[in-house]
Amino acid sequence: MASSSTKTRQTQASKKAQALTYAAVAFSIIAILISSYSFIHPKIKTVYVNTTVYLNGTSPPTTLTKYNISGTLITPPYSLASDPVINKSAPFGRTLNGINQPLNSSSLAVINKAPNSYFETAGLKYLNNSLSNQVGASANPVPAFMVNGKPSVIYFGSITCIFCGENRWAMALALSRFGNFSTLYTGYSSLGDADLPTLYWSPAHYNQSAVDLGSFYSSNYINFIAIEDTDPITGGFSLQPVATIQQEVNSTGNTAYMDAMAYLIQTGDKYKNFGGTPYAIWGTFQIDGADAVDLGNTTTQINSTYALGYMTHAQVLQQLSNPNDQFAWTEYAAADLYVAMICSTISNTAPVCKLSAVQSLEARGY
Template sequence: MTRRNLRYIILAILIIIVIIGVEIFSSTKITTTSTIGKTIPNNLYNQLIELSNQGYNITALPTYYFKVSPLNFSSNGKPAVIFVGAEWCPYCAAERWALIIALLRFGNFSGLEYMLSSSTDVYPNTPTFTFVNATYSSPYITFYGIEYQDRDYQPLEKVPNQVYYVWSNYANLSIPFIVIGYYYKVGTSIDPGLLSNHNWTYVIEQLHNPNSQIYKEIYAEANLITEMICKVDGGKPYSVCSHFIQNDYIPNIYIGEELRIEK
């Protein structure tokens, strides 16, 4: 084999490596917005369920991230979990991953749709989901996902008066805003920059990798939400709450006056 032929072979190999690398890189990046607003397929939903069954190895964030609300939110005799966010918001986008993982430990969703945060805001095109047309069922809790603005910053869903009272007076209308029974939390501990301009497949792959920063941050937040739900629902189901409730720990359950929450 001549040196010239060897150089051609090496050059061809390098070109193939570059092409493969570009394809792999591109496969993790946002390439289209055509999926926005479309219902996620069953295979993706099943992957989310699978993700909800793992991640308990990550220590939950401290419960002091949640503060005591002046109102106790419940519905149909069950503690209410309430999310107030906006489709354009990258911080909400990141938080939804953790919230959905946590909620799937207690019940089931239908109608989740693809969403990207705004392309013109910080951390553009953060892959996420929207709760606009989603429904949730659980024997332990109720869930209300409120998207008060769409991806174009236009009004979308009304925030119920009771929720707006706590949100405005105790959270300064900041988002994401989460209420769990009579606890509330503002903001997220997840860095949206880890997800920005990637696609849903990339995030799910990272959530299967315990060494990934995405895995660590999303599951730390998901486990905090899970622990707080266990505090207000009496530690049920045991298969979930046993990861957080010690033998000497008495769940802090209290169902007060029933509050009507209508979207």
Template sequence: MSRRVEEKAQARQKVAELRAARLRAERRKRLLIALGAVAIVVVVVGGLIVVRLTGGGKQTTATPSGTADTAIVSALAAVPATTFDQVGSDGVQGGPAAITAPALTANGKPKVLYIGAEYCPFCAAERWPVAVALSRFGSFSNLGTTHSASDDVYPNTPTLSFHGATYTSQYLAFTGVETTTNQKVNGQYAPLDTPTAADQQTFDTYNQPPYVQSGGSIPFIDLGGKFVSSGATYSPAILAGRTQADIANALKDPSSPISRAVDASANGYTAALCQVTGNQPGNVCTSPAVTAAAGKLGRS
């Protein structure tokens, strides 16, 4: 009797041990699954961080700053004459206005002075027609690419930058001043270019009424001391969601809203520059669009 009781007790003990073993195995399995899930999350998050830091993944309109590639620079100077003529200069808001002032020159040539800032969305828009117009009289090298500030109106407007750029022309001299970057340091946009004392005086003198309608605005452009322009001639919204390459490619298409804004504004600047250069070069200054735009140049 006692032997059967002992055997039953041993059997119950073995059952209990088997159950305990199964529980331990189940716990280990659950632990391994949990650890595996954590590892996957760590890998995924780490991968996303790496992608973000290296610039991979989905691109936003905040295209990186850098040097404009050859295709973009070439496109500025390759807008067909027929495109300029088709877009004309209707719909341009403001633009160069004639002033009475001493001639603005550098190295014996009429000088174009641009003062803006990389954070500024209106500067971002206006650099395009200014660069297109100047490319009809000469050529740029070391043009930059950047975008307006992400925390301003029309955020991340894709654009060029005149910081560090050089311009070569037999007709004109050019000074491009970008006073700040598009990045804040201690709550202020970081400084970039400093105007010379003479350029600052030009800005202070002519970037106010009666020379321009809205005093103190940027961008400010002085064209040889004969014309000035302040602010943008079209809405930066037209460039939203595009890249610099997109914009450059659209310049040749007269049906594109970008071409109708940028090239039309460039016609106005070209007409003013032709008066500064004595209507040189002739093939540019006698074109139908430039001739028509000359009759629309405002007066301060």
């Protein structure tokens, strides 16, 4: 017959085991309720809340290094023998047709010469909450990264990444308001990450793990420092560790890029918000993630969730040249947020800063 102490221990163990099991059951019930609600409710918000932007603090923190350096930026090669242009059709989702192809002059003009009126209309749509796609960014204040007397846009991304793929359209449009791209390239996100048509700042090492640096952008207002991780495009999303990427950046010996990389890491440590790509600094604003989720229309015109993955580059450019749907307006609205950040940084010295939508966005905190 078991002693009373043994029975007591068994009772305690039993109670503990029961409590754990009850907790597990409760978690399961809560999990199914919360997650079922999120699928059922059409307006459920995620961490990137539409129309809501955050600005932590009103002035840049003093603990971040203030860079003010001089030097040349990296100019990438115009082509890569190891990663040539592919001219072979394939079904959507598996296509790399035209990868690393420079945009022709008319396609480039869609970006460089986009009318300011498109930015104004899209900005007003965003401010009036008439965009269906998600637009918004959580931005933190940082000191401007000054190179040659100009503030900088520092971009850290990956060619394999779906969000980077979508975001580069908005980035290119925004940058075009302050300067000019002499060349851009057609690209794709990785086949495992929706195979989205996108732009590359320079020819990408799409066959291997590497780091692509630089662009063909020039501006009197800002610098554009592009740091793009590359991995085989036929796989899924992949990102080399930041330490590895930093080593490759440092191996170039380019002061601007070395310091920019260090600065990105520093801001990530400061705000504890590096959670993947894209990751960027737009003037005096640090942003983790893309500022929009624009993978297609939310209207019934295009039913696929990732409608962008079923478009060619020509179709995307055609929509951007004549915006009349949610996808195109969202790209311009996303660009407007970046424009507002830069305008705020450069004290509105560029013509685009006079747009009322941009001024309204600045008043909201950019």
